Amino acid sequence: MDTRNSHEAEHLCVLVHGLWGNPNHLEVMAKSLRAKHPEQSLHILVAKRNSGSFTYDGIERGGERVCQEIEEEIEKLAKAGQEIKRLSMVGYSLGGLVARYAVGLLDSKGFFEKIKPVNFTTFASPHLGVRTPLRGWHNHIWNVLGARTLSASGRQLFTIDNFRDTGKPLLEILADPESIFIKGLAKFERRTLYTNIINDRSAVYYTTGISRNDPFTNLDKIKVNYLKGYDDVILDPACPVASTEPEQVVATYYDTLVRSSQTTLGRLPFLLAMVFFIPFGVVAFLVNAGVQSIRSNRRIRLHETGLAGIQPSNYRVPLLINGMREAVEDVYENLNSAQSNEYLANGIDEEAEPGSPVLERPQSSHAVSKLNLEEEKTGPAQEVPTLALADYQFRMVQALDDVGWRKYPVYIHKVRHSHAAIIVRVDKESFDEGRVVLKHWLEEEFIA
Template structure:
């Protein structure tokens, strides 16, 4: 693969980290795009490979340790060949963005980032706030609880039901703590960029991939969007992405309803196919999840004993605080995850606020307000006051609101993406494989290369 690696003259190393169920081939389009613009003597490319396939079940911290180990080994190899890397960029896709954030913390703690100029940290469709669906009411949390247990350690961390080491907090909350090694490492990068799908991302929805408390794209029929010049119909203008759409006339409304009816009729064969195949896929997913959870627990035991090729002693001694082709499993998971609907914090003027138990629901996965500390109760009360009907605040957990505040302090350059031609926008965004309907993803990559990625 001539688009990977680089020559001894290259001073800039760019690391690409794939996502859940993934492998280095998922990052090929990104790698080829980079290589088409920057030759081997300008940019050295490393496609992380030790978390391939079911190894992504093993937890974000173990994935981060593996990636950190790969980066260190590559730097030593380049130096042994007479090269000298002085600049570092990291690109994470989906879960890979979280794994990359963990690896950055380890690189920072080991002093490696002090020897490098940190250039770009970019994520594509990464669930920075986890994949817990913002819901209210205990009956709505079945998927948030059960879904987490289908993906071993990574699932518990993505759904934020874990308690990371001795912190008493979810790993993702620790990753976003302002005083952690992970945030300190991220601050060293000159540019932080993220791309987030506004629709049809059934693996990681907009609010988490864009680090947002609101979702202005829940009803696009009532919204007009503004695109970036030169990237029309794909990338929205991050400064003024949406505005209310004027109400149509009665004649236009009738025409819209008629067109919608025709469209619905055309989708009947597709819906019937889904009705038959999705249950089969879900059954396969659940059976395979049981098998992969068992295998993952075995790998985790080996990893923790230092018998899996990574010396964990090199990565566990630091204090955390500082003054494959799309598989049936993925399709089934997305079908289950996409069945959940987001809920919002009730505004103070909402009549439901006067009903018993309405306030407790707002804490989502954490339980009712009786179990919250005073700071969390005040935070939720503040977020409820700030919620407005035009763009209501999602019913996030208190720690997720704190994550938003902390991560936003990095000054992310956020780009909403609207993939129209393929319903699998999670894969289309990075052109995970060559497919005609993934062409809009090439627009995303072109924008990133032309407008965001800095080499010098």
């Protein structure tokens, strides 16, 4: 990947890929950065030591590797006479969590006393994990299965791990207001996230958008408001949706029967795929998961003993201030996307706060993030039920929102794989809507 760095640049931008990923996934992003910011003003580092199955090894080990890459890059540049004075971090998918971990490590080592943290951006990153918000034992099969098929990263993403004997999952520690991770994150001049509102088969809206509700579950009943200049892709963060008055139509028994048959016929290809192809994919997925988990456990042992090219003791700081890849990925995403969210019943409060009637606004000059907003000019806010998240997830939402984010919902229309399209993971025409996302990020959000 040619991003042509210059020895004059004082600003370092680090790009971190996601689960099963590699630096090639960020090629379009890196080229877009370079086209906007010449090598004299921006030095680009695409992290590479977590490529492929190495992403199975856990968020903390991924963060330690990225932290070491950053330190080595800055040291290499210093020897060549180049001084880095500003740092930006960009994470895609799991890479956003890895980047958040690395930020905590850097800050705990006094890194930001010498280098100014500028931009922290995530694209489709599951900040709250990937646990499906379901209630009842029969609905937890996927949460249990998925958590045990991706080694350490799977346990952490599904929040069933006990991180360093804290009695809490890593993601909860990552969002603890008293942690090194929140402290480091809060020092960035700007925190921005982009979240798909539909068709993200890997990480759905509530977790990538850090939200306790999802106003986009039925797009037929809402009016989507776009950001001027980015029509049909970027939603207006100040007022992303408005309710529409449903038409009063009296349906006959015949109409209901016709719609039912049309729905069944429309789902026939999917049902056939489920019956004939999914079983083979699941078997391949589980076999691969077992093999990769064994390999991951071996790497983890080497990592922990310092035999993997990194000394973990250099990064094991106190956490609290006060105390068949493509095929396998496709199967995982299909299984994950088949889950349906559930919501808290009216009148039931979660631990953090009652459910919000509308989506949180981004913290910025655009608007102040709130849990309860006044009526918009478009009319009364649509009632959006609160998702059945775990108590610690509600606490994570609150803690992360308190830090302040500029949140941009993204509506990818052309493809049903918005998780890849949002960053143009593959350079192809059908992912062009992702280019609009990158354009908005570079023109409106990225501080050079």
